[in-house]
Amino acid sequence: xxxxxxxxxxxxxxxxxxxxxxxxxxxxxxxxxxxxxxxxxxxxxxxxxxxxxxxxxxxxxxxxxxxxxxxxxxxxxxxxxxxxxxxxxxxxxxxxxxxxxxxxxxxxxxxxxxxxxxxxxxxxxxxxxxxxxxxxxxxxxxxxxxxxxxxxxxxxxxxxxxxxxxxxxxxxxxxxxxxxxxxxxxxxxxxxxxxxxxxxxxxxxxxxxxxxxxxxxxxxxxxxxxxxxxxxxxxxxxxxxxxxxxxxxxxxxxxxxxxxxxxxxxxxxxxxxxxxxxxxxxxxxxxxxxxxxxxxxxxxxxxxxxxxxxxxxxxxxxxxxxxxxxxxxxxxxxxxxxxxxxxxxxxxxxxxxxxxxxxxxxxxxxxxxxxxxxxxxxxxx
Numbered sequence: 465x466x467x468x469x470x471x472x473x474x475x476x477x478x479x480x481x482x483x484x485x486x487x488x489x490x491x492x493x494x495x496x497x498x499x500x501x502x503x504x505x506x507x508x509x510x511x512x513x514x515x516x517x518x519x520x521x522x523x524x525x526x527x528x529x530x531x532x533x534x535x536x537x538x539x540x541x542x543x544x545x546x547x548x549x550x551x552x553x554x555x556x557x558x559x560x561x562x563x564x565x566x567x568x569x570x571x572x573x574x575x576x577x578x579x580x581x582x583x584x585x586x587x588x589x590x591x592x593x594x595x596x597x598x599x600x601x602x603x604x605x606x607x608x609x610x611x612x613x614x615x616x617x618x619x620x621x622x623x624x625x626x627x628x629x630x631x632x633x634x635x636x637x638x639x640x641x642x643x644x645x646x647x648x649x650x651x652x653x654x655x656x657x658x659x660x661x662x663x664x665x666x667x668x669x670x671x672x673x674x675x676x677x678x679x680x681x682x683x684x685x686x687x688x689x690x691x692x693x694x695x696x697x698x699x700x701x702x703x704x705x706x707x708x709x710x711x712x713x714x715x716x717x718x719x720x721x722x723x724x725x726x727x728x729x730x731x732x733x734x735x736x737x738x739x740x741x742x743x744x745x746x747x748x749x750x751x752x753x754x755x756x757x758x759x760x761x762x763x764x765x766x767x768x769x770x771x772x773x774x775x776x777x778x779x780x781x782x783x784x785x786x787x788x789x790x791x792x793x794x795x796x797x798x799x800x801x802x803x804x805x806x807x808x809x810x811x812x813x814x815x816x817x818x819x820x821x822x823x824x825x826x827x828x829x830x831x832x833x834x835x836x837x838x839x840x841x842x843x844x845x
Contacts, residue, residue: 542714544619561626564733582608600622603756613724615704622727631728651694758788787820801840803824824838
C-alpha cells in the first residue's frame with residue numbers, strides 16, 4: 465500500500481504550495497497528489513547534483529554556472545531565549561485571513577487540492593544566501609520552513625499557508641518536535657512501528673483529532689518525504705534539521721521557545737500579511753526571508769494587494785524573497801530564485817510591471833544534471 469501511494473503521488477507530480485479543502489469528518493486525510501506539466505522531448509530523471517548559480521538581469525535568461533559552496537558544518541548561533549510572555553502574546557495576536565472559497569492551482573485541475581508535503585528537492589540551493597541572516601522568517605508550505613529556519617537562524621518565524629490542512633501538518637510537526645529530543649527520535653516517529661505510540665502522543669498534545677488522523681493516514685508519505693530529504697542532504701554534505709543534531713536542536717528550541725507560529729494567510733488577502741508586518745515591527749524584528757514557493761506561477765498578473773502585503777513587512781537591504789519556478793520535465797524539480805526583497809518591491813512599483821517575467825525575465829534554461837539556482841540583482845530601469 466505504501467509503495468502504491470507513493471507511486472501514485474509521483475505519477476501525477478506535485479506543486480509545492482497549492483492548497484486543498486479542509487475535512488471535518490472522520491474520513492482519512494488523503495496524501496497530496498502532484499502534477500507533471502505537458503511532456504517535452506526530454507526524459508525526466510532523478511539527480512544528485514552540485515548547486516549552480518547565476519546572476520540574471522531581466523529580461524534575458526542565462527545558463528547557470530557552478531559556485532563553490534562550502535557544505536561543511538559551521539555551527540550557527542544557538543536559539544534565542546524563549547519569548548517573553550508579552551512577545552509570545554504579540555506573536556499570536558495578529559489576524560488570520562479567512563479560508564478562501566477556492567484555492568488556486570497552476571492549472572485548473574489542481575485547484576482546491578491539498579499538499580501536505582513539499583516536492584522542492586533542492587532547497588539547499590538557498591542555503592548559501594540565507595545562512596545566518598537572523599531576523600524574521602515568513603514562508604508558505606508544509607515543511608520547507610524547517611529547513612530554512614535551520615540555515616537562517618531567525619528570531620521569530622511565521623509559517624503561512626491558506627490551506628487549513630497545512631496548518632494541521634504544522635501542528636503535528638510542532639507536537640513531535642516537543643516530544644522528540646533528537647532528530648533521530650523525530651525521524652523514528654514516522655516508522656511503522658511507532659504509529660500507535662505517536663498517535664497517542666498527538667492525541668494528548670493536540671486538541672484537534674484531525675491531526676492524529678492526518679498522521680495515521682499519511683505517515684508513510686511523511687516518512688518518505690523526510691527520509692528522502694535526509695538522504696539527499698546527507699549525500700550533499702549539507703547540515704540541516706534532518707541531518708545535523710545541532711541544527712535540529714536550534715529548530716526545536718525555536719518552536720519550544722514560543723517563537724514560531726503557523727497561521728492561515730493568503731498572499732492575496734488583506735489581513736494576514738499586514739498583521740505579520742505589524743507584529744514584526746512591535747517585536748523589533750526585520751523580516752529577512754520571505755519564501756513564496758512557486759505561488760507567482762499561479763497568477764496571470766500581480767495583484768495590488770500582493771505588493772501591499774510585501775511592503776507591509778519590515779525589511780532592509782539584506783532581506784530576500786525566495787521563489788521557485790517549475791521545470792519538472794527537465795529534472796523533476798525547480799529553478800530556485802533569490803531576489804533582494806526591496807529590489808522586488810521596486811519592480812512591483814515600476815510602471816508596466818505586471819507579471820513574474822516582467823521582473824526576472826523568462827524562465828532560465830534548466831540543466832538536468834545539477835541544481836539550478838538564480839540570483840536576481842537587477843533593479844528596474
